[in-house]
Amino acid sequence: MSVHPAPRTPSPDASAAALASLVVDLQARGLRVEVPLERRRGGAGPTDSGMLWVGGVPLTVPMDNASAAGSPYVLRAEDEGYAVFRDGERLAGASAQRRPRFYDLSTADGVPYWKIGLLHLDSFASTVVQTCAYWGNADQCRFCGIEVSLDAGRTIVKKTPEQLAEVAVAARELDGAVDATLTTGSSNGVDRGARYVARCARAVKQAAGLPVEIQFEPPRDLDVIDEVGEMGVDSVGIHVESFDPDVLARVAPAKARTGIERYFEAWARAVDVFGRGQVSTYVILGMGEDPGVTLDGCRRAVDLGVFPFVVPLRPVAGSLMEDALPPDGAYTERMYRAVAGYMAARGMHSSIAKAGCARCQACSGLTPVASALRSSPLLQIGRPPQAG
Structure with a gap:
């Protein structure tokens, strides 16, 4: 309830x-x-x-x-x-959203539930491993704050499948959670951390019955994506962050070394496993990207069956970009219109996604812009917006 x-x-x-x-x-x-x-x-x-x-x-x-x-x-x-x-x-x-009731509970060994998972409106969400191989070195993603909450004592380093299952049940029963979104910092392993977060997802599904999205980087061995599918995961987020290679090299060096084409290879495998619309990628606006390159990448992703989850840069306190400015709203809205218009033409919309960010949509303006386009198709634009 x-x-x-x-x-x-x-x-x-x-x-x-x-x-x-x-x-x-x-x-x-x-x-x-x-x-x-x-x-x-x-x-x-x-x-x-x-x-x-x-x-x-x-x-x-x-x-x-x-x-x-x-x-x-x-x-x-x-x-x-x-x-x-x-x-x-x-x-x-x-x-x-009022304070979720499950935040007032703790595990048998005294860990507050809110340190294990949070409620993002109607989605139970957790970073299952709160450390990243890139943090604190030259590879650190400049927009990311994954270890900020750990340093502040607001979470624990690693959540177990059992802990996540217990808290997810409470989030569903006490606060009406409808899905779960599990992410992780990247590891240096062949699977980049995907197998562990998938194990956590399986435990959450079995205990709480919620559809689950997990998020991870392209594994070095793409067969890992098949393994993740076999564990019952519903949707996956494999986040490129920017389709502009120059921006990616500046803000996420390790992702740039992976290469944008490798993301497309991973997405293609994931679409084969999870289905069209069950694979998504964050696309962050406002980092100096070329609008034309960005829109071309979004269109290519949609054609493949990938949901481009377009969001404005949100500077995170404690990150390397904490003093950056978010993009101008007019620029963001024009980009939304272009992406949403193409998605509509290709039959891609948020209602397809079973779980995760593409299902929730709260961090993006794509859904309300898409609704506006359906009401007034003349709002669509025919050429790429200029960066703002």
Whole structure:
């Protein structure tokens, strides 16, 4: 049974295009908050953000960085729930995730459940191994904060399959979790950590009955992807981060050495195993990428059956890019339109995904932009946007 307020539906007079633009701008500029709100601080995932529904759209919004402190948007309480305002004008109703009940529980050996897994709106999520072979050396991904939460004592180094299964059951029964997303830092092994996170996924599925996505880098031996499928995993995220090779070399040197073509090889194998729409990749906007190269990569991924999960850069406190600025909302929205338009033409949409980030969509504006395009096809653009 879910204990968070039911997400609201858009008001009849709120156009899909206006809601999409609001969502995109909120993710670019952040949100000032005048009410208590459950939020995620530091580390991997949608960090330094609040989790809420705006106009019925699931959303993670920056609330704890410099941009948010100067945002023109503010979240205020109403008689029933909350609303987003700008310059005193009410723009959209909102509802927030309350503190999950399972956070108040602990394992038999005293580990708080919230150190094992978190609730991202309606998704149970965990970084099962909170260390990475790239952290603290020249290969560290500049946008990543995987070990920040570990250093702050907000998690444990390695979660066991048994711990994750126990907490996932509580997340489903007490807080209405509908799927699980398990990720991991990269290892130097042949499987890059995929086998262990798949074992954890199998335990969660068997205990909680939730569909599960796991995330890992392309294994050196692609047969590992078949092994992962045999363990009952539903969806996988294999994240290239950027299709621009120059950007990738600058922000994620180890991924650049893997090479973008190797990602396509891994995706092709994964689509064969898990099916079209069950394989996704993060594509981060705002790191200086070439828009044309980025859109070409997204289109090629869609043609292969891969969901390009396009998101704006969200600078993480404690990462090597903590002082970077998120991309301009207008640029991000134009890129969303181009990607969403192509995905619609190819029959790719978030409802296909069984689990994971592509199913949840809260960190991206793709879904509301896609809804706006369905309402007003003329919003689509025919040429790549200029970087913003």
